[in-house]
Amino acid sequence: MVIDMHVHPAFIKEIGYSKEKLEKNRQVLGLYKTEEFGLEQWRRDCQVSELDRLCILPLALPEKAGGDTVTNEQTAELVKKCPDMLTGFASVNPSEKNAADVLEYAFTELGLKGLKLHPSKQQFFPGDRFMEPIYQICERYEKPIIFHCGVSMEPGTLVKYSHPLVFEETAYRHPKLKMCLAHFGWPWVKEVCMLMLKYRNIYTDTALLYFDNPREFYHQCMEVDIGPRWIDRSLRHQVMFGSDDPRLEQRRMIQAIRQMDMRDSTKELILGKNAVEFMGGI
Amino acid sequence: MVVIKKLEFFTAKYNEMIPIKKEVAQIVEDSPVKQGIVSVITNHTTTGIMVNENLECLEDDILTQLGKCFPEDGDYYHARFLDDYGAMAGNPTGHLKAMVSGNHCVMSVEDGKLVSGSAQEIYLAEFDGPQERTVSVIVMGE
Numbered sequence: 550m551v552i553d554m555h556v557h558p559a560f561i562k563e564i565g566y567s568k569e570k571l572e573k574n575r576q577v578l579g580l581y582k583t584e585e586f587g588l589e590q591w592r593r594d595c596q597v598s599e600l601d602r603l604c605i606l607p608l609a610l611p612e613k614a615g616g617d618t619v620t621n622e623q624t625a626e627l628v629k630k631c632p633d634m635l636t637g638f639a640s641v642n643p644s645e646k647n648a649a650d651v652l653e654y655a656f657t658e659l660g661l662k663g664l665k666l667h668p669s670k671q672q673f674f675p676g677d678r679f680m681e682p683i684y685q686i687c688e689r690y691e692k693p694i695i696f697h698c699g700v701s702m703e704p705g706t707l708v709k710y711s712h713p714l715v716f717e718e719t720a721y722r723h724p725k726l727k728m729c730l731a732h733f734g735w736p737w738v739k740e741v742c743m744l745m746l747k748y749r750n751i752y753t754d755t756a757l758l759y760f761d762n763p764r765e766f767y768h769q770c771m772e773v774d775i776g777p778r779w780i781d782r783s784l785r786h787q788v789m790f791g792s793d794d795p796r797l798e799q800r801r802m803i804q805a806i807r808q809m810d811m812r813d814s815t816k817e818l819i820l821g822k823n824a825v826e827f828m829g830g831i
Numbered sequence: 832m833v834v835i836k837k838l839e840f841f842t843a844k845y846n847e848m849i850p851i852k853k854e855v856a857q858i859v860e861d862s863p864v865k866q867g868i869v870s871v872i873t874n875h876t877t878t879g880i881m882v883n884e885n886l887e888c889l890e891d892d893i894l895t896q897l898g899k900c901f902p903e904d905g906d907y908y909h910a911r912f913l914d915d916y917g918a919m920a921g922n923p924t925g926h927l928k929a930m931v932s933g934n935h936c937v938m939s940v941e942d943g944k945l946v947s948g949s950a951q952e953i954y955l956a957e958f959d960g961p962q963e964r965t966v967s968v969i970v971m972g973e
Binding site for chain 1: 842904911916917922
């Protein structure tokens with residue numbers, strides 16, 4: 550089973566966006582030429598890429614920052630339309646006082662499987678004390694968090710909020726809370742490896758491609774910038790496949806992973822089995 | 832007289848050749864043009880319009896040989912972050928195959944019908960699918 554843990558559903562026709570909202574999503578996400586497309590496009594992409602499931606990640610933002618790209622309710626609706634293909638996460642705006650309540654509702658009533666947060670975009674430090682109620686909700690319901698980590702090419706983002714080291718305190722305080730530091734924390738891939746080694750509740754994903762093509766960039770980041778056997782020998786249970794679709798292309802990224810010099814069993818973990826374990830099932 | 836119509840396709844594969852002569856011929860027959868030409872033009876930069884024989888062996892040969900001309904793991908400049916898109920350029924092979932195949936074909940219209948040799952098929956060639964694609968069909972004449 551191949552699972553893409555990092556897909557943005559901000560341009561899906563079935564949500565019924567107005568032209569104005571679509572354009573706002575383009576500007577908010579920095580995907581300036583992305584066209585609206587239907588769920589059938591995802592289904593065909595999955596067939597061509599031999600992908601079985603997409604984990605879709607909404608993003609909650611205050612109105613002045615463009616508003617939610619997709620709401621939790623819309624995410625749940627999409628999952629309801631394609632339960633065989635989609636798994637939905639929730640998002641909350643940590644600056645809102647009722648964020649913990651919104652999250653609890655998303656887990657209990659909407660059936661969403663985890664939480665997506667983007668500290669660079671939402672401009673908070675993961676170790677801020679006001680985040681504690683949100684983390685406690687995740688712990689109570691045994692739901693994982695996917696944090697944006699490392700550089701973000703979206704406008705209105707600051708890297709200081711997403712450097713891998715700012716996540717350590719949260720991992721330290723919440724050893725049972727599974728958290729994915731997405732994008733391998735690029736360019737700080739070695740720091741992410743250090744954190745995964747020290748905290749086994751930390752995961753990462755492969756949604757990184759900022760130079761070259763997937764094969765070349767994965768080789769550079771996962772076989773040169775870090776030891777070529779680090780993942781295969783020591784971190785194989787903590788790396789998940791993610792694409793960052795629609796910013797990046799799934800098909801070539803999956804092929805690039807299959808071409809990497811590591812055990813076939815490690816590739817199977819990365820491509821799907823780790824995601825199942827991270828989410829506590831599908 | 833000019834008649835302009837659009838054909839819409841939702842391709843299913845990364846690379847594929849889709850015969851479209853039947854749809855083009857129907858547009859010609861439905862138009863009032865009796866003598867003239869019909870142009871078939873793709874609206875995209877990673878698709879092509881080709882005229883060739885409709886045989887699965889040739890379809891396979893064409894796609895295979897184009898794949899050898901432009902291998903997926905080749906060294907392409909079009910593999911970088913594009914600021915205008917906010918996304919990575921990831922489809923150089925699609926653009927290059929489209930360049931070779933060309934974006935259009937022109938066929939004759941006589942007595943209100945599309946004229947083609949018995950072996951001639953018109954193909955929409957997909958080089959970066961699956962995607963929704965649009966082909967313009969323009970019938971010109973009297």
